[in-house]
Amino acid sequence: MRGVYYNEFGPAEVLKLGDLTMPEPAPDEVLVKVAYAGVNPIDRRLRSGELQDFFTREWPLTPGWDVSGRIVKVGRDVKGWKAGDDIVGLAFTWNLHHGTYAEFVPVKAASIAAKPAEIPFHQAAALPLVSLTAWESLAEYAELKPGQTVLIQAGAGGLGSAAITIAKHLGAKIYTTTRTENFDYVRSRGADHPIDYTREDYMAVIKAREPGGLDVILESLLVDVPVEADISLVKPGGTVIYMNNEPPDMPEIARNQIKTKFLHHRPDGESLGRLMKLYQQGKLALPPVEVLPLDAAVEAHKRSEGGRTRGKLVLKVLDL
Numbered sequence: 001m002r003g004v005y006y007n008e009f010g011p012a013e014v015l016k017l018g019d020l021t022m023p024e025p026a027p028d029e030v031l032v033k034v035a036y037a038g039v040n041p042i043d044r045r046l047r048s049g050e051l052q053d054f055f056t057r058e059w060p061l062t063p064g065w066d067v068s069g070r071i072v073k074v075g076r077d078v079k080g081w082k083a084g085d086d087i088v089g090l091a092f093t094w095n096l097h098h099g100t101y102a103e104f105v106p107v108k109a110a111s112i113a114a115k116p117a118e119i120p121f122h123q124a125a126a127l128p129l130v131s132l133t134a135w136e137s138l139a140e141y142a143e144l145k146p147g148q149t150v151l152i153q154a155g156a157g158g159l160g161s162a163a164i165t166i167a168k169h170l171g172a173k174i175y176t177t178t179r180t181e182n183f184d185y186v187r188s189r190g191a192d193h194p195i196d197y198t199r200e201d202y203m204a205v206i207k208a209r210e211p212g213g214l215d216v217i218l219e220s221l222l223v224d225v226p227v228e229a230d231i232s233l234v235k236p237g238g239t240v241i242y243m244n245n246e247p248p249d250m251p252e253i254a255r256n257q258i259k260t261k262f263l264h265h266r267p268d269g270e271s272l273g274r275l276m277k278l279y280q281q282g283k284l285a286l287p288p289v290e291v292l293p294l295d296a297a298v299e300a301h302k303r304s305e306g307g308r309t310r311g312k313l314v315l316k317v318l319d320l
């Protein structure tokens with residue numbers, strides 16, 4: 001089968017397109033014929049070697065966790081799925097080898113959900129990682145409630161786009177950081193107060209508007225995360241969820257009973273199924289998706305590294 005792979009950590013150019021061994025599903029997996037693969041910052045951070053201490057691997061590595069496609073084979077212990085089912089899923093594993101930037105990928109049956117017919121394959125591949133992360137952060141961990149205030153960092157990005165529509169669905173008042181040219185975009189998804197971080201000190205703006213502090217912060221910046229600042233922006237009893245860092249060691253956290261953690265997404269197919277229904281019913285807004293061909297994986301990683309993509313990038317793999 002055709003797929004993208006790399007045999008060493010390094011810049012985007014280590015990605016090659018070529019022939020790979022056809023994978024077989026393990027007993028608890030399904031084998032998926034891939035329609036589209038979603039592109040996420042984690043794909044390039046794994047490729048660069050930045051996170052190599054946290055994962056095991058078998059070379060060559062194929063990048064990609066987000067997938068939409070059709071089941072072609074089921075593992076012997078899999079119940080409830082059959083060849084021909086259209087699915088969306090998250091091919092996450094702690095041992096890197098198979099990924100979704102390839103024509104076929106094995107995925108844990110527990111990490112997939114049915115793809116509603118109304119959601120096209122290219123849209124579906126953009127949803128799993130960011131939607132699960134945003135839901136698990138805002139709805140499950142922070143228990144965000146109607147009328148509460150939330151700051152979503154990098155609101156125009158993949159995770160920010162999912163987090164804004166989810167926070168809106170939960171009834172929150174939403175602050176978000178993004179450049180002015182993305183204000184209409186983040187407002188269209190439900191943001192109440194976009195702040196251009198290149199023109200204003202977003203912390204000063206929020207402190208002036210919310211002197212008592214925010215209820216919840218989703219710290220989803222790509223780099224240079226202001227870990228300590230988040231703790232000072234949240235009200236006593238509030239919640240700060242870090243996407244890339246452990247919380248700082250600060251006495252204010254215990255003193256002000258701040259709930260905080262580094263949250264790593266859970267690849268939960270049942271939860272993904274409930275989220276897909278919310279998208280299908282129009283209760284959550286689908287993100288804008290830019291489609292690139294599979295042979296443009298190098299460009300996709302460079303674009304992701306540039307930090308300016310709005311919504312999601314996906315790679316087209318096969319016509320189904």
Ligand SMILES: NC(=O)c1ccc[n+]([C@@H]2O[C@H](COP(=O)([O-])OP(=O)(O)OC[C@H]3O[C@@H](n4cnc5c(N)ncnc54)[C@H](OP(=O)(O)O)[C@@H]3O)[C@@H](O)[C@H]2O)c1
Pocket residue numbers: 040041042129130133153154155156157158159160177178179180182197220221222223242243244263264265304307308309310311
């Ligand atoms: N823990 C987890 O399970 C988990 C899951 C998913 C993602 N993440 C992490 O969450 C972060 C965001 O992921 P993503 O998928 O949203 O990335 P992304 O789609 O690549 O984000 C791109 C966006 O970042 C915005 N941006 C860049 N610099 C910014 C700044 N200084 N302030 C505000 N916005 C800025 C850009 O908007 P402008 O052009 O308007 O600046 C752009 O729209 C990444 O670090 C990723 O690794 C963690």
